[in-house]
Amino acid sequence: MKIINIQLLVLLVLLVITSCSNNEEGDAWEGLEDGKSTLIRDLAGDTNGSMSGQTPGKTKKGFDTFLFRFSDRRQIWIRNAADSAQYLKTKDWDIAFTGPYNSEVYVNKGSYEFNPGYGGTATSSVVKIDKPYAEVDAAPSDQEFAASEINKIGWAVNESANGWFFYSLDSHIMIAIKNRTYVIQLPDGKYAKLELINAYQGNPPTVTNLNWPAPYLTFRYFVQTDGSKNLKTK
Structure with a gap:
């Protein structure tokens, strides 16, 4: 009887641990799925990169750029000159993740000198809207896109800056x-x-540990495939 009770106790403990783990995981993504948008969870960036030579198990080096295509969720790495020649000046990608911890984001814009796609034929542009994602129901006017001066989306030095994170x-x-x-x-x-939601693994609400695994990008997007400016997702 005692053996059975001990086995039962162990089973109950395991169930509680599993339940807590699942709840924590669920909480991290709660409210992000809307049935229309595409949610990308923990997309691994260049996890071998490091800003410091003191990072355990890593050597100091830059972070390789990767491109992302919305239509099929394809991640395209730019590791060398051959990759650059094959992909950068094409219209086969929508956004690029560059810079420290792949945190600097560019749209595909061939006319901007520092854009990964510089010299290409893509003419993307981007407008920042300080509203919750679910409340953005329509794309701005063509005039607003033409007037936009946003070239890079990264570190925001203040509230009015164009970046997606504070540092x-x-x-x-x-x-x-x-x-x-x-x-x-x-x-x-x-x-x-x-x-753009998070750069840390597991989409934690807060991060206090400098060595928390990164970059693991979490973001969501919606593409209006009929060509209209309707961006309703709720």
């Missing part, structure tokens, strides 16, 4: 800005909205 020079931790949405005119002329 603490004390803790060296990124904090995503809430209720900030980017509307993009894609290389094929269609419209999309994008919310």
Whole structure:
């Protein structure tokens, strides 16, 4: 009888642990699925990169750029000159993740000198809207896209900046800005909205550990495939 009771107790403990683990995982993604948008969870960036030579198990090096295509969720790595020649100047990608921890995001815009696709034929543009993602129902006017001066979406030095996160020079931790949405005119002329949510594994609500696994990008987007400016997702 005692053996059976011990086995039962162990089973109950395991069930509680599993339940708690599942609840924590569920909470991290709660409210992000809307049935229309595409949610990308923990997309691994260049996890071998490091800003410091003191990072355990890593050597100091830059972070390889990768491109992302909304239509099929394809991640395209730019590791060498051959990759650059094959992909960068094409319309086969929508956004690029570059810079430290792949945190600097560009749309595919061939006319901007520092864009990964510089010299290509893509003419994407992006507008920042300081509203919750679910409340952005339509793309801005063509005039607003034409007037936009946003070239890079990265570190926001203040509330009015165009970036998607704040960065603490004390803790060296990124904090995503809430209720900030980017509307993009894609290389094929269609419209999309994008919310950049997190750069840390597991989409934690807060990060206090400098060595928390990164970059693991969480973001969501919606592409209006009929060519209209309707971006309703609720």
